[in-house]
Amino acid sequence: MAFFSKLKERLFKSSSRIEQGLDAIVEEGGTEEPAELGGEPEPSIPEPEPQPAPQPELPEPAPLPEEPVTVPTPQPEPADPTPAPPPPETSAVKPGLLGRLLGRREGKPVLRRTLDDDMLEQLEELLIASDMGVDTAMRVTANLAEGRYGKKLSVEEIKRLLAQEIARIMEPVAKPLPLYPKKPQVVLVVGVNGSGKTTTIGKLASQFKASGKKVVIAAGDTFRAAAVEQLQVWGDRAGVPVLTAPEGSDPASLAFDAMTRAQEEGADLLLIDTAGRLQNRADLMEELAKIVRVIRKKDETAPHNTLLVLDATTGQNALNQVETFKKISDVSGLVMTKLDGTAKGGVLVALADRFGLPIHAIGVGEQIDDLAPFDPEEFAAALVGLDAN
Numbered sequence: 227m228a229f230f231s232k233l234k235e236r237l238f239k240s241s242s243r244i245e246q247g248l249d250a251i252v253e254e255g256g257t258e259e260p261a262e263l264g265g266e267p268e269p270s271i272p273e274p275e276p277q278p279a280p281q282p283e284l285p286e287p288a289p290l291p292e293e294p295v296t297v298p299t300p301q302p303e304p305a306d307p308t309p310a311p312p313p314p315e316t317s318a319v320k321p322g323l324l325g326r327l328l329g330r331r332e333g334k335p336v337l338r339r340t341l342d343d344d345m346l347e348q349l350e351e352l353l354i355a356s357d358m359g360v361d362t363a364m365r366v367t368a369n370l371a372e373g374r375y376g377k378k379l380s381v382e383e384i385k386r387l388l389a390q391e392i393a394r395i396m397e398p399v400a401k402p403l404p405l406y407p408k409k410p411q412v413v414l415v416v417g418v419n420g421s422g423k424t425t426t427i428g429k430l431a432s433q434f435k436a437s438g439k440k441v442v443i444a445a446g447d448t449f450r451a452a453a454v455e456q457l458q459v460w461g462d463r464a465g466v467p468v469l470t471a472p473e474g475s476d477p478a479s480l481a482f483d484a485m486t487r488a489q490e491e492g493a494d495l496l497l498i499d500t501a502g503r504l505q506n507r508a509d510l511m512e513e514l515a516k517i518v519r520v521i522r523k524k525d526e527t528a529p530h531n532t533l534l535v536l537d538a539t540t541g542q543n544a545l546n547q548v549e550t551f552k553k554i555s556d557v558s559g560l561v562m563t564k565l566d567g568t569a570k571g572g573v574l575v576a577l578a579d580r581f582g583l584p585i586h587a588i589g590v591g592e593q594i595d596d597l598a599p600f601d602p603e604e605f606a607a608a609l610v611g612l613d614a615n
């Protein structure tokens with residue numbers, strides 16, 4: 227759960243949008259109910275009147291052999307079986323017996339609203355506003371409503387249900403970057419300009435190196451000197467060689483050299499950065515195809531992964547980017563960056579729902595440990611602003 231607190235803090239923009247929206251929805255037409263935290267709403271159970279002898283109900287006392295019945299603790303009951311009304315402040319703070327037995331916490335009354343069509347529509351709109359997309363928002367709310375229509379729900383309960391539904395959608399796509407025994411495993415990193423490819427490669431290289439893997443980086447974005455420098459900084463820091471080529475030179479030829487070096491050095495992983503900014507889609511496709519052709523001269527099974535890096539701040543546009551990159555390359559998995567700077571975190575749910583492509587990792591900042599494997603339950607809880615279970 228170490229990453230969870232950070233994730234929750236960094237996803238604040240997305241979760242606060244959802245939280246505020248839920249508060250407003252439940253306030254509208256909600257009524258105050260006794261607090262029953264910790265689960266689905268249950269039929270309210272009136273607290274029992276203080277009984278003269280509040281013994282737990284036991285099965286018929288079996289006739290015990292000889293032993294006198296020993297009472298474990300002295301009974302604090304009044305001697306008089308008709309109890310005087312307790313002082314008001316005591317009864318106000320003391321949790322009810324049934325509540326204690328059921329492990330409930332009592333607190334302020336909770337606002338609950340009956341789940342009806344209006345409320346469902348508002349929930350749907352809220353999810354769409356958090357960039358979950360229309361289809362996914364409809365699916366999530368429909369599942370949430372199943373068996374609960376007409377029931378009263380609090381904000382906390384809705385959050386839990388939403389988190390459950392979101393985690394269910396994301397579970398099948400939560401897959402770490404697969405590691406193969408093949409050496410070097412070639413990972414081609416694609417994505418539009420500025421999506422966070424270079425940073426993600428730097429973070430991955432550092433993390434793999436720290437876990438004992440031998441890594442080589444090819445700075446294939448030869449169009450942007452700054453990207454090359456950035457990779458060199460990451461490489462120096464992690465002790466990973468970064469192969470570069472002069473600005474504007476052919477990235478495919480750099481990829482070939484990097485492949486040769488990685489093979490010679492017995493590297494476990496070769497991470498290849500690519501440029502995202504080309505004149506048009508045909509150019510980009512041609513460049514990526516050329517890189518693939520060239521590295522296949524060295525290993526016909528390469529690249530073993532084609533990672534598409536997406537920037538969460540682009541919201542629904544990320545869906546178009548997946549469509550485009552699926553057409554021009556053989557995308558095998560996704561990394562979503564910049565979830566820290568956006569209220570559009572719901573887009574990751576839409577991506578999972580629409581494409582079913584593995585989500586390997588998420589980025590929540592610019593530091594090395596701000597890239598973590600994707601955990602659907604943690605993500606879902608953080609997205610809706612729930613605390614860790």
Ligand SMILES: Nc1nc2c(ncn2[C@@H]2O[C@H](COP(=O)(O)OP(=O)(O)OP(=O)(O)O)[C@@H](O)[C@H]2O)c(=O)[nH]1
Pocket residue numbers: 417418419420421422423424425426447450453456500501502503563564565566567588589590591592596
């Ligand atoms: N807040 C935040 N910033 C990030 C994250 N990932 C990357 N960035 C920043 O986003 C900016 C662009 O990242 P790059 O890694 O240079 O993106 P790129 O895709 O390589 O861009 P080009 O080289 O121009 O194609 C940089 O300032 C990064 O520091 C993240 O998870 N969170």
